[in-house]
Amino acid sequence: MKRGPAALNRILVLVVGLALAAVGAAALAWDRDVTAVRDAVGRVDRERVTALPDQSWWTWALGATLAVCVVLGVTVLAVDLIRRRVAAGTMLETGTGTPVAIDLGAVATGVAVELERFPGVRRTRGRALSDRGLATVQITVDADPYADVPALIAAAERIAATTTTALGGADVTDVAVRVLLHLDPAGQVPPPARED
Known part of the structure; x- marks a missing residue:
């Protein structure tokens, strides 16, 4: 908001x-x-x-x-x-003082596609929004309840850190990367077959 x-x-x-x-x-x-x-x-x-x-x-x-x-x-x-979209060509100020226009919606889509490759992930959605004036890349991940959650969290943190670095790292302070992980209820999805 x-x-x-x-x-x-x-x-x-x-x-x-x-x-x-x-x-x-x-x-x-x-x-x-x-x-x-x-x-x-x-x-x-x-x-x-x-x-x-x-x-x-x-x-x-x-x-x-x-x-x-x-x-x-x-x-x-x-x-x-009202949808909290950010402009397609969001201007970011880098540490050198050079303004750069970046399409954060495309960045969000790319990060979502990267996270969708992880085993146990059913669907991902990426979008760029404004959260109290801060441009935010938000990725929502819907995953199988039996997925390797610690590994999925580690992968999400790694990809978020990589995205932040790609957007300028510590030099760019006006973009945040947020990953929301939603696990399906365990009763809705049968557990994976065990290998003997």
Whole structure:
């Protein structure tokens, strides 16, 4: 997720969380007979509050609130679901100060093909994305649960290190390589036949 949507989500969660905490604290204070809360509630004109739904503007206010909430919810959902692709010709700054354009999508595809050759790997998917402003080469590996997991992890780490080195190593700090390993549940795939 990019920084903007992440910040928006955190602000919304903070506001809703604080509002719910305030309501909960008020209810708890009411239940515990806190004098200040009881006095504040006692000053409310109950007849006026119960008459609010009978006002001519009430239905319009509810409709407007519903519309605002729907628009806000759809907007947040759309922002969260926007694909986090990086540009095809991502400009990287090398240690020598020379900018270089690299197609990170092609790099991700090549790394995925390399990992797919490993025994026990069913499928790999590579993509280039932006993770909070950091260009990231992400490889997702779906593997057989009976695969040699330590060897697969070692191979993934080796290929990720090689990719980082190929992209400039320590000189390039604005690209990350991430490998996600998904193992199928053991019950879905029969164990390999044992050789006697």
